Amino acid sequence: xxTAEQQSISGIAVDVDHNPYLGEGNGTVDAIISVAVGSETxxxxxxxxxxxxxxxxxxxxxxxxxxxxxxxxxxxAAVGEMVDGTFFTIIAGSEEAQAVYPEDGQPxxxxxxxxxxxxxxxxxxxxxxxxxIGTWLAHVRRIAEQHPGxxxxxxxxxxxxxxxxxxxxxxxxxxxxxxxxxxxCRGVGTDxxxxxxxxxxxxxxxxxxxxxxxxxLADDFAAMMRASMDKSIPELTLRVWTPAGATIAFVxxxxxxxxxxxxxxxxxxxxxxxxxxxxxxxEERDYHLQVEVEPAAAGREKLAARVxxxxxxxxxxxxxxxxxxxxxxxxxxxxxxxxxxxxGQAELAQAVADGLAARKNGDIATxxxxxxxxxxxxxxxxxxxxAKLLAEVVEVDEHTGTARLRRDVAAADEMALDxxxxxxxxxxxxx
Numbered sequence: 001x002x003t004a005e006q007q008s009i010s011g012i013a014v015d016v017d018h019n020p021y022l023g024e025g026n027g028t029v030d031a032i033i034s035v036a037v038g039s040e041t042x043x044x045x046x047x048x049x050x051x052x053x054x055x056x057x058x059x060x061x062x063x064x065x066x067x068x069x070x071x072x073x074x075x076x077a078a079v080g081e082m083v084d085g086t087f088f089t090i091i092a093g094s095e096e097a098q099a100v101y102p103e104d105g106q107p108x109x110x111x112x113x114x115x116x117x118x119x120x121x122x123x124x125x126x127x128x129x130x131x132x133i134g135t136w137l138a139h140v141r142r143i144a145e146q147h148p149g150x151x152x153x154x155x156x157x158x159x160x161x162x163x164x165x166x167x168x169x170x171x172x173x174x175x176x177x178x179x180x181x182x183x184x185c186r187g188v189g190t191d192x193x194x195x196x197x198x199x200x201x202x203x204x205x206x207x208x209x210x211x212x213x214x215x216x217l218a219d220d221f222a223a224m225m226r227a228s229m230d231k232s233i234p235e236l237t238l239r240v241w242t243p244a245g246a247t248i249a250f251v252x253x254x255x256x257x258x259x260x261x262x263x264x265x266x267x268x269x270x271x272x273x274x275x276x277x278x279x280x281x282x283e284e285r286d287y288h289l290q291v292e293v294e295p296a297a298a299g300r301e302k303l304a305a306r307v308x309x310x311x312x313x314x315x316x317x318x319x320x321x322x323x324x325x326x327x328x329x330x331x332x333x334x335x336x337x338x339x340x341x342x343x344g345q346a347e348l349a350q351a352v353a354d355g356l357a358a359r360k361n362g363d364i365a366t367x368x369x370x371x372x373x374x375x376x377x378x379x380x381x382x383x384x385x386x387a388k389l390l391a392e393v394v395e396v397d398e399h400t401g402t403a404r405l406r407r408d409v410a411a412a413d414e415m416a417l418d419x420x421x422x423x424x425x426x427x428x429x430x431x
Contacts, residue, residue, distance in 0.1 A: 009233060011040050014309050014317035017429050018339065020301075020324045023332035027295040029304040031321045032254070032338040034429070035277070036284040037233065047234050048150040049086040050107055051225070052140045052181075053078055055100070056158040057092040060191065061127040067188055068127050070214030071157055074221035076119045078155060081225035082110040087150075089143065090118055094129025095164040097139035107143060130164035133196070134173035137183075141173075144181040151279055152181035153228045154204075155221060159189045162196055170196070174203045182206050182279055184224050187419075188214055190411040194418045202259065205278030210419050212412035230281035233311060238287060241272040241306040246293040248305075251275050254342035255286040258349045258422040274310070286426065288342050291321065298327045338427055341381060345424040348377040348386065352421035355394075356414065364405060372396060372403025383425040389417040 018031035053075050061068045075090060082088055087107035090100040099105035101121035108114050136156065144152040162170050177183075183204035185197035188211050201208040207224075211217050238261075242248060253259040265273040277285070291304045305321040326332055355370030371394040378387035392413035396403045 009311050009314065009316055011038050012036070012236075012309055012316040013038065014307065014319040015429065016307065016319035016321055017336060018321060019331075019334050019336045020322040021326050021328070021331035021334070022295070022323055023329065024298055024325060024327065025295050026325075026332070027293045027323075028249075029291045029293060029321060029323050030336065030339045030343075031289050031291075031305070032336070032342060033238070033287040033289055033307050033319060034284060035236075035238070035287070035309055035317070037280050037282055039282045046232060048147060049083070049229075050143065050147050050150045050152040050181075051078075051082060051086055051088040051228065052091060052107075052143060052152070052154040053088070053221075054091045054093050054097070054136050054140070054154060054156045055122075055125070056131065056160070057094050057125060057127050058129050058131045058158075058160060059127060060131075060160050064214075067159060067214045068125075070217040071188065072122050072125060074157070074217035075122050077218040078221040078225040079110070079115050079118050081222050081229060082115075083229050084110055086110045086229075087147065088114075088118075090122060091136065091139055092125060093131070093133070093136040093156075093158070095132045095135070096129075097136045100125060105139075105143075107147075131158065131160050131162055132164040133158065133162045133200070134165050134170040137173045137177045137200070140183075141177045141180050149234065151228075151231055151234045153231070153279070154181055154183040154206075155224055156183055156185045156197075156200065157217070158185075158187060158192050158197070160191050161193050171199075174200055178203050179276060184208075184228075186211050186217075186220065187415070188212075188217060190415060194415055198419070205259075205276070207257075208419050210412060210415045212416070227281070231279040233280040235311065236277040236280050236316070237268075237310050238275045238277055239268050239272060239308045239310050240275070240289065241269075241308075242291055243293065243303060244271065246271075246291055246304065248273070249290040249292055250288070252288045252346065253277075253285060254288045254345060255284075255424050255426040257424055258346050261287075277309075284426075286338075286342065288339070288346075289321065293323055296323075296325050298325050300325050338429065341427045342424070344377050344381050345383065348374055348381065348383065349422045349424075351377065352386070352390070352417060356418055359393075359405065359414075368394070368403050368405050371405065375403065376401075381425050383423075385423060385425075386417075386421065389413070389420060393417055
């Protein structure tokens with residue numbers, strides 16, 4: 001059942017910010033598409049909510065002991081944030097996925113009684129077994145399939161690598177889960193792999209982060225659950241129409257984080273494709289669209305793209321991306337400030353990724369150059385969060401601009417930089 005069949009939605013704004021002027025012979029159009037779901041957004045029927053909390057119960061969670069204790073406290077904190085009536089289930093993850101509460105594996109509605117029963121079940125958990133994260137995803141997917149049209153969200157916590165299944169199996173389960181539910185991933189400690197959890201969170205339109213200290217898990221889980229409870233729209237889609245002869249170079253989410261959506265395109269009619277945006281609450285997100293159109297003579301104007309935000313087949317907002325050719329170089333060479341800003345943020349994320357990869361491979365020269373460039377970009381764009389994380393890995397001489405890798409870098413600091421490198425500093429509309 002499509003979202004459009006379940007509810008009617010209003011109160012969504014779509015805004016296009018770009019420089020439409022192109023020089024003769026140029027056909028590249030860049031635009032920032034801002035989508036805002038306001039607090040006044042009205043849905044005639046709130047969707048059913050399903051929450052799944054997956055606790056890693058592998059043997060490694062026993063050491064140190066506060067790791068598993070922290071996971072239990074975090075799970076109970078998350079359950080405590082659920083709105084009454086929310087369906088929920090708690091899952092123990094090892095080399096298999098086992099229902100913790102309810103015991104039959106069927107989600108139950110949140111209430112004072114079920115929260116207390118869930119807390120009792122969590123307290124009795126024991127850590128023993130391996131790690132097969134794909135199996136955990138498959139378990140949640142089966143639950144999501146039993147609740148079509150619902151807002152289904154999972155929190156996944158692990159402390160280690162996916163050792164008890166092949167990478168191909170994990171990749172297959174991630175692919176099968178795409179579009180079925182969203183998933184926020186957390187790694188506790190420093191023995192897990194950022195790239196494994198990022199692959200899940202990216203495909204399932206969630207977040208990934210490190211919680212180095214188990215004592216911080218409860219606050220983090222509670223915050224994730226509050227964010228999930230704020231969602232009221234199960235799925236929005238960015239639909240892009242382009243004229244004959246035009247091609248879409250890319251579609252990327254650029255705020256609040258960098259996420260390339262280009263390969264997720266689903267055909268939505270002639271010269272039109274849809275890009276899934278996931279579940280929404282009261283929030284704003286920005287997208288960078290680049291379109292290649294056939295150049296025209298000076299003085300000509302054409303529509304480069306029509307962008308609509310839809311829920312199912314219901315159009316909720318629309319924006320137009322125009323192209324106008326001119327011989328006035330003052331117009332055609334002006335770079336839109338938001339396009340420039342977000343292009344820099346994407347470059348920043350890539351520089352961090354390349355720098356950390358080079359550091360891991362022992363290529364100190366490349367790592368220094370890339371991470372030094374990342375620090376420069378972070379400071380220029382006002383991305384204080386990434387600049388602070390970079391400062392734990394690389395130091396830059398304020399007078400000479402020379403970058404140098406720090407000798408002793410805590411594993412948690414390096415993983416935090418890796419996990420959070422795609423977060424961006426948002427910039428407002430030009431003018």
